[in-house]
Amino acid sequence: xxxxxxxxxxxxxxxxxxxxxxxPTKAPKNDLKPALLFILPAAIGFLVFFIxxxxxxxxxxxTDFELLGDANWVGLENYQTMLSDELFWNAxxxxxxxxxxxxxxxxxxxxxxxxxxxxxxxxxxxxxVLLLPYLIANVVVALVWYWMxxxxxxxxxxxxxxxxxxxxxxxxxxVLSIPTIALVNVWRYVGYTALLIFAGLQTIPPQLxxxxxxxxxxxxxxxxxxxLPLLRPVLAMVLVVTITxxxxxxxxxxxxxxxxxxxxxxxxxxxxxxxxxxxxHFGYASTLTVALFxxxxxxxxxxxxxxxxxxxxxx
Amino acid sequence: MSTSTLEPARTASKRRKRELGDGPExxxxxxxxxxxxxxNPGRIIAWAVLILFMxxxxxxxxxxxxxxxxTTTSLAAEASNLLPADFTLGAIKRxxxxxSFEESLAQGGSGASMDFLLFMRNSLIVxxxxxxxxxxxxxxxxxxxxxxxxxGRDAVFFAFLTALMIPxxxxxxxxxxxxxxLGLINTFxxxxxxxxxxxxxxVFFMRQFFLGIPREIxxxxxxxxxxxxxxxxRxxxxxxxxxxxxxxxxTFITTWNDYMWPLLIARQPAVETLTVALGxxxxxxxxxxxxxxxxxxxxxxxxxxVILLYLLLGKRLINSIGFSGxx
Numbered sequence: 001x002x003x004x005x006x007x008x009x010x011x012x013x014x015x016x017x018x019x020x021x022x023x024p025t026k027a028p029k030n031d032l033k034p035a036l037l038f039i040l041p042a043a044i045g046f047l048v049f050f051i052x053x054x055x056x057x058x059x060x061x062x063t064d065f066e067l068l069g070d071a072n073w074v075g076l077e078n079y080q081t082m083l084s085d086e087l088f089w090n091a092x093x094x095x096x097x098x099x100x101x102x103x104x105x106x107x108x109x110x111x112x113x114x115x116x117x118x119x120x121x122x123x124x125x126x127x128x129v130l131l132l133p134y135l136i137a138n139v140v141v142a143l144v145w146y147w148m149x150x151x152x153x154x155x156x157x158x159x160x161x162x163x164x165x166x167x168x169x170x171x172x173x174x175v176l177s178i179p180t181i182a183l184v185n186v187w188r189y190v191g192y193t194a195l196l197i198f199a200g201l202q203t204i205p206p207q208l209x210x211x212x213x214x215x216x217x218x219x220x221x222x223x224x225x226x227x228l229p230l231l232r233p234v235l236a237m238v239l240v241v242t243i244t245x246x247x248x249x250x251x252x253x254x255x256x257x258x259x260x261x262x263x264x265x266x267x268x269x270x271x272x273x274x275x276x277x278x279x280x281h282f283g284y285a286s287t288l289t290v291a292l293f294x295x296x297x298x299x300x301x302x303x304x305x306x307x308x309x310x311x312x313x314x315x
Numbered sequence: 316m317s318t319s320t321l322e323p324a325r326t327a328s329k330r331r332k333r334e335l336g337d338g339p340e341x342x343x344x345x346x347x348x349x350x351x352x353x354x355n356p357g358r359i360i361a362w363a364v365l366i367l368f369m370x371x372x373x374x375x376x377x378x379x380x381x382x383x384x385x386t387t388t389s390l391a392a393e394a395s396n397l398l399p400a401d402f403t404l405g406a407i408k409r410x411x412x413x414x415s416f417e418e419s420l421a422q423g424g425s426g427a428s429m430d431f432l433l434f435m436r437n438s439l440i441v442x443x444x445x446x447x448x449x450x451x452x453x454x455x456x457x458x459x460x461x462x463x464x465x466x467g468r469d470a471v472f473f474a475f476l477t478a479l480m481i482p483x484x485x486x487x488x489x490x491x492x493x494x495x496x497l498g499l500i501n502t503f504x505x506x507x508x509x510x511x512x513x514x515x516x517x518v519f520f521m522r523q524f525f526l527g528i529p530r531e532i533x534x535x536x537x538x539x540x541x542x543x544x545x546x547x548x549r550x551x552x553x554x555x556x557x558x559x560x561x562x563x564x565x566t567f568i569t570t571w572n573d574y575m576w577p578l579l580i581a582r583q584p585a586v587e588t589l590t591v592a593l594g595x596x597x598x599x600x601x602x603x604x605x606x607x608x609x610x611x612x613x614x615x616x617x618x619x620x621v622i623l624l625y626l627l628l629g630k631r632l633i634n635s636i637g638f639s640g641x642x
Contacts, residue, residue, distance in 0.1 A: 031463035034543040038463065039471070042456035045512020050478045053489035060489065067492070109368075116365045120358070127633050128625075129369050132376075135621050137572035139590040140614045143597060144375045147382065147607050153394040155378060162395075191372060195636045219357070248482055251574045255594045269484055269575075276488055277579060289485045296482055 060286035067280045078287035088288065090263050091271040092295075094178060098267060099246045101182035106242065107235075109186065110193035115223065117194070118201045127198070130191030138188070138251035145184040146171060146256045171256050174264040181252050181265060193242060200234030201227065236307035240300050247296055268292055379618070382611035383407065387423025390607055406608035410596075410616065424609050425601035431616045433584065434592040438617075441506050441577070441588055442570040448511045450563050454555075456513065457521035458547050462533065472522070478515040483575070491579050505580045506588070510570065517562055524558040525551060561631050568621055589617040 061078060065071035082088050117126065133141065148154050149170035157167040170180040204227065212222045250269035253259065259266035259274065266274070268288065276285035382390070386401035393400035405422045408414040412430040419426045459465070460472045490509050499505030528551060536546050552559070574590040581587045587595070596613055597605075625632070 030465060031459075031543070032465040035459040035463040035465040035468070038459035038543070038547075039456045041452035042475075042513035042518060045452065045509075046475060046478065048493075049490060049509040049512070050481065050486060050515075053486040053493065054481055056489040056492075057485050067495075113365070113368060116361050120361055120365060124630060124633060126365065126369065128629060129372055131629075131633055131636070132622070132625065133372060135568050135572075135625055136618050137574065137590050137593075137621075139572075139574050139593050140379075140618050141375075143593060143610060143614050144379045146597075147611065148375060148378055150607075153391045155394070158395045187371070187375070192636070195633070199636060244482075248484070250484075251590075254574070254578070255597055272484055272488075273575070276491075282488060282492070286488055289482070289488065293482055293485050297480060300480075 057286050057289060060283050061290045063283040063286075065283040065286070067276075067282050071283065074283070078284050081284065082287050082291060087263065087266065087271060088291075091266050091268045094263070094265060095247060095249070095267045095269075097178050098182050098249055099243060101179050102185055102246045102249075103239070103243055105183065106186045106190050106193055107239065109190050110197055110238075113190065113194035114197035114201055115227065117198050119219075127191075127195055130194055132191070133188045134192040136188070138185075139255050141184065141188050142252040142255045145180075145187070149180060172261060174261050177257055177261065177265045181249070181256065185246075185249065185252060189242065189245075193238060196238050197231065197234060200231050200238075203234075204230045230312075232307060233312050236304060239307070240303050243303070244296055244300060247292070247299075376618075379611045379614055382608055383615045385608045387606050387608040388421075388603070390423075403608075406606075406612040409606075409609050410613045420601075422608070423601070423603055424606045425599055427599065429596065429609075429613075430584070431589070431592065431613050434587055434589045435616060435620070437503070437581075437586055438571055438588045438590075439620075440503055442567050444503075445507050445510050445570045446563050446567045448507075449514060449517055449566050450559060452512050453514070453517035453562075454521050454552065454559065455547070456518050457525050458543075458551060460518065461522045461525035462530075462546075462551065463543065472518075475513075475515050475518055479519075487576060487579070494580060500580055501583045501586055502580075503586055506577050506586065509576065514566075517566065520562055521555070521558065524555055528554055557631060558635075560628060561635050564624060564628050564632055567624065571621060589613075593617055 060071060062073060062075060063071035064074050064077075113130065148156050151157060151167050151169045151172065154170075156170070161167060168176060170176050208226050208230075209222055212226060217225065248269055249267050250273065253265050253267055253270045254273070257265040259270050269292075272285050272288045272292070275281045275288065381397070381399050383406055384399040384402055384404070385393075386403045386405060389401035403422065405414060405418065406424075409419050409422070409424045410429050410431040412428050412432075414422075414424070416426045456475075460468060460475075486509070494500055494505045494508070497505075499508070532554075533546050533550055536550055541549070571588075572590065573588075574594070577588045577591050578594065581591050584592075593610075593613055596610060600606075
């Protein structure tokens, strides 16, 4: 979750416009000494817990490290194993299915919610309620839905029965388990995503809508001709952040299905966890984290390119 | 993407008013709703949809509370009862370890002794220490990245930001090995260390705010002979109380909710955090079937502190959501 939250929140400096943003002033002094002292604690954390382990993880991916004993260099062996590992491809496939359902539904619903809020209300209460699930631990969310989805006495199946639908094993069926987990997390993240998009909507000049209304354009036309095109850079950022987060699904799977039934929900994060901490294949597990890293970097890169996230049509 | 919602310069009094709760900066919005206030069928449907979403958002919370006050053995018979099934405080007592073995079994518990107050204490310790240390260290770094001039500043800042691109699992395996080598498995320190000093986001977040503080105030303090430390603690930090609180709230909640890392490190009740304990509780199913009431009572304990904090400080958080200054 920390990753998903990362670039998406920022407090507006209260006087941003009057401030000289980021431009160094022409004071003659060089502040290197105090600067080093100021960044020292953070730099230690950065070097010891981000950079060093990142390098070490990359190194492990070329070894047969098993947690106990030494790490022996095996070259590309792990990578070759990975390419012919059916469970790896299964994990990728399952994760992809999760991401597509999760992001597809979430983005559409969030867009709808954001536009509804834009049209109807700026109420803090409405936004506050919609954001609430995002602040609750994945584990809690997973357990509450796991209980509500219980096949025999869960309230959702009781409700389905009342309208004549057969009770479903939402978490227990190989077909339904991934869509179920994806939708549970839509519930958790959709309000947050909606607020991000809502903030983006605030940047669209209202005059455009007024002009469109005068020209006789309806709500639907205004949405497709004004809102959507002008929202593109914001949507691109939202998608990069949410897709990157979505690929890292772990908590929900770990406390509900633990990868099952069979391998139906063995997502990539869970497979890595399983390899490293249940079977102690640290070297091979590291290879998979390198692969995941590359996949995420590529996905983000192409998204930003395709959606021209750094250009606005507002000028 | 540039910050397109820059606010006009505000007078000090206006700003104070805003900090006191003058509502969000949504002034551009008022003009958007061309049909504002006119209730037509379209708006009624739109409101209905929005309210439906709010109900769907809130219902699971109600269901968690409803189940936490139910008797597990009565849940099956009263599955469609929207009120607690056979109301009892038993499940709450059970997860706090206040229920006798016999009573626990009779109400559908496993009889195993649980102590969610202990897990709550553990979560509190971990989240509080991480929050204080991380906010302090990252504010200091942000000060160096925004207010001081030194060679390589922007390059180092950029390096910090690239850590955002690394998926947590990538560093998690080596960090686990490091903790194991340091003998920090099953210690609070082991859970806290990786995020105690910095996260790229916290540095970025504070720097973003510090950049907006006018230099003139600081410069006049410098003329009076105040050193950097004094300027940082006496001028910059007090002026940044709002973003500091927002960041602290976010860091606290993120740490509180974290599951994977504490799951690897904390394998003994003495250091287990709430999320880890919940996962273990779910795994221990009594023969009679899962203890749903107990599980929901425990989940409630994990959710409640965050909800209370949110009610207290959430307004700032809600208003600060949005993109800004990311290229």
